[in-house]
Amino acid sequence: MSAxxxxxxxxxxxxxxxxxxxxxxxxxxxxxxxxNVVMTAGWLVIAVGLVRAYVARGSYHGLYYSIEKPLKxxxxxxxxxxxxRVFLTWAVTHSVREVQSEDSVLLFVTAWTVTEIIRYSxxxxxxxxxxxxxxxxxxxxxxxxxxxxxxxxxxxxxxAALPYVxxxxxxxxxxxxxxNFSFDYYTFLILIMISYIPRKSIGRLHFPLxxxxxxxxxxxx
Amino acid sequence: xxxxxxxxxxxxxxxxxxxxxxxxxPHSTIGDIKSLFYKLxxxxxxxxxxxxxxxxxxxxxDEEILQSLPVGTTATMYFKDLGPQLGWTTVFFAENIGPLLxxxxxxxxxxxxxxxxxxxxxxxxKVVTMACVCHTFHYLKRLIETIFVxxxxxxxxxxxxxxxxxxxxxxFSAWLAYYINHPLYTPPSYGEVQVHYAMVIFAxxxxxxxxIHLSLSHLRGDRSRGRRFPVPSKNPFTWLFFFVxxxxxxxxxxxxxxxxxxxxxxxxxxFTVLGFxxxxxxxxxxxxxxxxEFKDYPAVRVAIIPLIL
Numbered sequence: 024m025s026a027x028x029x030x031x032x033x034x035x036x037x038x039x040x041x042x043x044x045x046x047x048x049x050x051x052x053x054x055x056x057x058x059n060v061v062m063t064a065g066w067l068v069i070a071v072g073l074v075r076a077y078v079a080r081g082s083y084h085g086l087y088y089s090i091e092k093p094l095k096x097x098x099x100x101x102x103x104x105x106x107x108r109v110f111l112t113w114a115v116t117h118s119v120r121e122v123q124s125e126d127s128v129l130l131f132v133t134a135w136t137v138t139e140i141i142r143y144s145x146x147x148x149x150x151x152x153x154x155x156x157x158x159x160x161x162x163x164x165x166x167x168x169x170x171x172x173x174x175x176x177x178x179x180x181x182x183a184a185l186p187y188v189x190x191x192x193x194x195x196x197x198x199x200x201x202x203n204f205s206f207d208y209y210t211f212l213i214l215i216m217i218s219y220i221p222r223k224s225i226g227r228l229h230f231p232l233x234x235x236x237x238x239x240x241x242x243x244x
Numbered sequence: 245x246x247x248x249x250x251x252x253x254x255x256x257x258x259x260x261x262x263x264x265x266x267x268x269x270p271h272s273t274i275g276d277i278k279s280l281f282y283k284l285x286x287x288x289x290x291x292x293x294x295x296x297x298x299x300x301x302x303x304x305x306d307e308e309i310l311q312s313l314p315v316g317t318t319a320t321m322y323f324k325d326l327g328p329q330l331g332w333t334t335v336f337f338a339e340n341i342g343p344l345l346x347x348x349x350x351x352x353x354x355x356x357x358x359x360x361x362x363x364x365x366x367x368x369x370k371v372v373t374m375a376c377v378c379h380t381f382h383y384l385k386r387l388i389e390t391i392f393v394x395x396x397x398x399x400x401x402x403x404x405x406x407x408x409x410x411x412x413x414x415x416f417s418a419w420l421a422y423y424i425n426h427p428l429y430t431p432p433s434y435g436e437v438q439v440h441y442a443m444v445i446f447a448x449x450x451x452x453x454x455x456i457h458l459s460l461s462h463l464r465g466d467r468s469r470g471r472r473f474p475v476p477s478k479n480p481f482t483w484l485f486f487f488v489x490x491x492x493x494x495x496x497x498x499x500x501x502x503x504x505x506x507x508x509x510x511x512x513x514x515f516t517v518l519g520f521x522x523x524x525x526x527x528x529x530x531x532x533x534x535x536x537e538f539k540d541y542p543a544v545r546v547a548i549i550p551l552i553l
Contacts, residue, residue: 198423198426198428198429199428199429199430200430201430201433201508202508202509202510203423203424203426203429203430203507203508203509203510203511204423204509204510204511205423
């Protein structure tokens with residue numbers, strides 16, 4: 024987390040020498056990928072811990088019913104969120120070298136990083152049964168700023184990649200070919216951008232809904 | 245002694261009393277209750293009513309008789325609106341007429357699909373015409389079966405499902421028709437041999453599928469001998485019943501595999517795989533239902549792929 028922050032300040036201070044323009048881009052991207060993978064694994068471990076803690080304390084039947092439906096619905100959205108991050112990291116930022124030095128990358132990287140720092144502290148404290156109100160407050164409040172910030176960064180990055188994808192025909196298959204199939208990555212990216220409208224407005228509702236569901240059931244984690 | 249029952253119907257979500265029926269005959273069915281309810285609420289025709297004994301329970305079937313249910317002298321039921329319903333025949337018709345017509349739009353290269361100079365031209369490849377004949381035959385057969393052969397168990401299906409299903413079938417047929425009828429279409433690698441073999445398998449599977457549908461329809465029509473499971477008959481195509489519970493699905497998969505080989509088109513193969521997965525799910529469900537219901541169900545049978553799945 025600190026390394027990513029360092030990377031951010033480095034770019035801001037223009038410490039990077041001109042001939043190293045492509046270097047830090049690839050390095051930062053690789054770091055981010057590893058970071059996200061490790062964090063995902065860590066999340067899974069924490070989740071298992073939470074479940075076991077529940078079981079040890081007894082049934083939470085009523086509580087679960089109250090948040091079951093929205094939780095199920097939005098967790099599927101959260102899975103899509105994870106997939107979209109992996110997509111953005113590998114299929115866009117990594118694959119199209121030219122966008123790696125764009126400011127928009129900085130934007131969503133910062134948004135993701137801050138979100139994750141708060142999120143993992145939240146889970147860790149929950150597990151230890153000592154959740155400072157500050158962390159819970161921070162998570163739901165910062166979300167209001169970080170979510171649009173992340174979405175904007177992601178959209179701008181995809182948009183920046185478009186001309187290069189069109190020019191080089193990256194990941195695209197044209198006719199004629201033996202299996203009578205074609206795929207235009209450029210059009211695909213545009214469709215992804217359009218899909219942000221329904222996907223992200225649902226995601227935008229995830230936290231306020233979760234917050235009110237949790238408040239209703241008095242669950243303090 | 246008053247042998248009549250009372251029935252009160254509550255809204256499953258709000259628990260508000262929607263109606264109270266006095267003097268109901270104990271041997272009335274759920275269907276009768278639904279008709280009475282419909283008289284009070286003309287918006288909710290019987291097909292879109294779900295009546296349950298428990299707000300979260302399974303819905304009661306129309307044939308169930310009141311006095312056989314675990315209720316006292318006053319039966320309390322919970323109502324849920326299932327939304328607009330469409331008859332199965334309508335659903336199947338809509339699902340199949342789309343692909344039939346859409347494919348033809350691409351075959352005849354109607355303007356705005358491909359480049360202007362290709363409008364209304366035809367492909368030099370024989371396989372493209374053969375593919376059109378096969379595809380059209382397949383959907384014509386389905387439409388005819390829907391009208392004359394199939395006997396559906398449930399009455400209807402929700403509107404949202406039909407929209408979703410139509411999008412799927414229509415969308416996929418447009419996608420695969422686009423490539424097969426494209427000016428830059430590449431005929432199969434092994435030429436005529438590949439196409440002809442595929443056509444033979446296609447014909448066999450279509451005949452097989454039809455035979456099974458006929459056999460199932462006779463089974464359902466003959467109610468006098470009680471519930472029975474399908475068995476092989478003199479028709480060799482039905483001998484697949486020795487090995488699988490749902491040979492109609494087995495033949496259908498065969499049809500689409502042969503069509504994929506005939507056209508050597510990746511989108512067709514994708515459609516085949518997805519169809520295979522869905523049909524396996526259906527076949528496994530049906531197989532489990534048969535095994536549960538019939539104690540003497542043949543042990544060698546599996547759901548869809550002989551000896552394997």
